[in-house]
Amino acid sequence: MIEILGKTSSINVRKVLWTCAELNLPFTREDWGTGFRSTQAPEFIALNPNALVPVIRDGDFVLWESNSIIRYLAGRYDGEALYPSDPFARARVDQWMDWQATDLNRSWSYAFLALVRQSAAHQDAQEIEKSIAQWTHNMRILDARLQETGAFVAGASFSLADIPVGLSVNRWLGTPFEKPELAGVSAYMERLGKRAGAASYANSSLT
Incomplete structure (x- = not known):
């Protein structure tokens, strides 16, 4: 049984939870992070010296870094459809x-x-405007790619890449500022929303 250490409000923890849902992997989860058990605790630092969630335990194997974790899970638990062995794909x-x-x-x-976390250290109006402009630029890049594939970010089929990208799009949708119409992104999120993992871990109320 996979053990996941981290709170569900973490976008990186939700990457792992969604991947487990796609792979039908049973897991247990413990709340770690702000508002829960401190990641500065010695027992957590022993698992991840960076003091960040998520961390997984798979038997005696411990792993941190969310993208490394989801690649590992797909590689170990028959996730060829999500993370193909063909080098080009x-x-x-x-x-x-x-x-x-x-x-x-x-x-x-x-x-x-x-705008969402209301961080007192992030209230510089110029920096907010700069961040929004760059975010919008990158979302236009994503939109162009999705209109090209007409399906998912890496191509015609859902893949491991759609988990972190889909979660980031969720943050885009849940952050309050004026956004352009992005038809490819909108259609993409409709497609993702039909997946059970996305329904549980990637909707606009879970920013």
């Missing part, structure tokens, strides 16, 4: 996962913390 999945973790994440971070 796998590279496309990895490309969009890495784009979400770098360019997309960096662009939405300030605006999200300011």
Whole structure:
């Protein structure tokens, strides 16, 4: 049984939960993080010296970093449909996962913390505007890709890449500012919404 350490309000924890749902993997989960057990506790630091969620235990195997975790789960538990072994197809999945973790994440971070989390340290109006502009730019890149595939971010089939990307789109939808119409993104979220994992872990009330 997979053990997941981390609170469900964490977007990175929800990546792991959604992946488990796609793979029909049973798991247990413990609440760790702000408002719950501290990730600075010695027993947590022993598992992840970065003091960040999620962490998983799979028997004696411990792993942290959310994208590494979901790649591991797909590789270990018959997730070929999500994370193909063909090098070309796998590279496309990895490309969009890495784009979400770098360019997309960096662009939405300030605006999200300011407008949703109401962080006192993120209330500079110019920085909020800058973050929104870059976030919108990246969402237009995603929209163009989705209109090209007419389906999912890595191609015609749902893949591991759609989990982090779909969760980031959820944050886009749940953050209060004026947004352009993105037809490809809207259709994409309708497709994702038909999946049980998305229904549980990727809707606009779970930013």
